[in-house]
Amino acid sequence: MSNQYVLVINSGSSSLKFAVIDSQTGEAPLTGLGECFGLPEAEISWKYQGEKTVEAISADGNHHQCAFERVVKLLETLSLSSKFVAVGHRIVAGGETFKGTVKVDESVIQEVDRLAELAPLHNKANAEGMRAAMTAFPSLPQFAIFDTAFHQTMPAKAFMYALPYELYEEHKVRRYGAHGTSHYYVSREAAKMLDKSLGESSFITVHLGNGASVSAVKNGECVDTSMGLTPLAGLMMGTRCGDLDPSVIEFLFRKGWEKDEVFEMMNKKSGFLGVSGVTSDARGVLEEMEAGNTRAKLAFDIFTYRVAKYIASYLVALDSLDAIVFTGGIGENSLPIRREILNNLKLLGFVEDEKGNEDARFGNAGLIATSELLGAKALVIPTNEEFVIAQESVALMK
Structure with missing residues (x-):
């Protein structure tokens, strides 16, 4: 070896x-x-x-x-x-x-x-x-x-909350993000795949797994990301609720819930599991949906809708768009979920390449859609966080 x-x-x-x-x-x-x-x-x-x-x-x-x-x-x-x-x-x-x-x-x-x-x-x-x-x-x-290191390039307008500034000064309350190693890797692979200079590229990277997040990557640097102070924020996930009105927490406290009970529910009993009532696994949700489970269908609809909303909103952070990049266990393998996300982005001109979408699974990268309106592609790129970790370790040794 x-x-x-x-x-x-x-x-x-x-x-x-x-x-x-x-x-x-x-x-x-x-x-x-x-x-x-x-x-x-x-x-x-x-x-x-x-x-x-x-x-x-x-x-x-x-x-x-x-x-x-x-x-x-x-x-x-x-x-x-x-x-x-x-x-x-x-x-x-x-x-x-x-x-x-x-x-x-x-x-x-x-x-x-x-x-x-x-x-x-x-x-x-x-x-x-x-x-x-x-x-x-x-x-x-x-x-x-x-995982948070890649997101340190975000500007203050992206990572700050509209809270009293003293909370940031005293307690560092801000958006940190997560999955940074994955977003870093696939954005660089996307530049290679499209034969573009990383320093002149714009990507929206979409890591979908049991944990899920979206990032806007401009010229190789993260300029916004969906997870927040903790990995609870942003997209709906396997057991995490994602974004919600903070007053829900106060409401539950007034209903007699204990603090630990509320945060256990939001972190471990929400998302796919909480909505479907059956499973936290996207594959199980799809199986239940096909069997006629309406709550599983609702979980699917909420997830795909929210992913599409985040993708569309991150156009604000970019001057142009070269590609949307899907990765993570769901992003790399779930044809129905990718298809529905793309359906929700039709206003942006994305038209699915059905064969490309079917082929880009189980470890295969590929082109799955094109937008003539934006001049952008939708790609699938399997992530390789372990490779990045190995490279970073050896680089620091040297």
């Missing part, structure tokens, strides 16, 4: 994603995912040299810890633990503290933990993952790559 391999760790609220990846080519001989943590069906799966293995995770103990211990054992079994030169960690919220990649030490871990108030579902797990990796690989340099 090359001496440019990096172990990439993405420790989520209920999952652990990992990969051994070449920072130069993006080749990944080992990829894996521990998921459904906290549920009886918790499992860990991995693919090594094309062969997939799935194991259940014991219901006893901490699923994050069990999964990480299994990853370490797997790396040893496959004789990979001595092959990588660094460990790269995906961290969701860096606030204004971390504006780029940093080397991990205890002070960084403590600050990531403190910043959990900006990403309550993610940063605690991110900090756990860093501590576990520091214990397992004490001699390797480790780096933290922040």
Whole structure:
């Protein structure tokens, strides 16, 4: 193996994603995912040299810890633990503290933990993952790559809230965004795909997964994004409500709801799950919709409508538009959802390329629509956050 391999760790609220990846080519001989943590069906799966293995995770103990211990054992079994030169960690919220990649030490871990108030579902797990990796690989340099870093180029008019300015000065209350690593990657790939100079390009990047966000990227820099102080804002998501009138919170308090109960509901019981009443998974929503479930159809309609609204609104942040770029698990694979979003953008002149849309799935990039009115394309580009994390880690080593 090359001496440019990096172990990439993405420790989520209920999952652990990992990969051994070449920072130069993006080749990944080992990829894996521990998921459904906290549920009886918790499992860990991995693919090594094309062969997939799935194991259940014991219901006893901490699923994050069990999964990480299994990853370490797997790396040893496959004789990979001595092959990588660094460990790269995906961290969701860096606030204004971390504006780029940093080397991990205890002070960084403590600050990531403190910043959990900006990403309550993610940063605690991110900090756990860093501590576990520091214990397992004490001699390797480790780096933290922040989802919020790419959005630090937003102008104040985009990231400030219309609240008393003292809240920003004293508590840094502002829009931070998330999924920055993904928006960064696909905007650069889009420029290559269209044979355009990144410094003379305008994209609206649409990351749709269990978490979802939209960004306006002008000349390679983020100028606006849909997530806010925390990843709760913006689009409707798998279990998150997205934008809503803040008075809903006050209303529920007056109805006797407790603070923790309200925020648990907005973060973990809303979105696809809350509206459909069945599932947080977009695939399950589509299946239920096809079976005649009207609430699943409503969830589909709300989601696709809100995505289209955000896309259209971000034309304000750009002087022109070269492409809308779909990515993420839903954005890369869900033909019905992409089709409905494009239907909602007909006023902007987008006409679907039906064959292109059907072909651009399951890891395939492609052109799925064109707007003669705007001179713009709609593209699908599979994201590769792990590749970016590996590249950033090796770059900082040097």
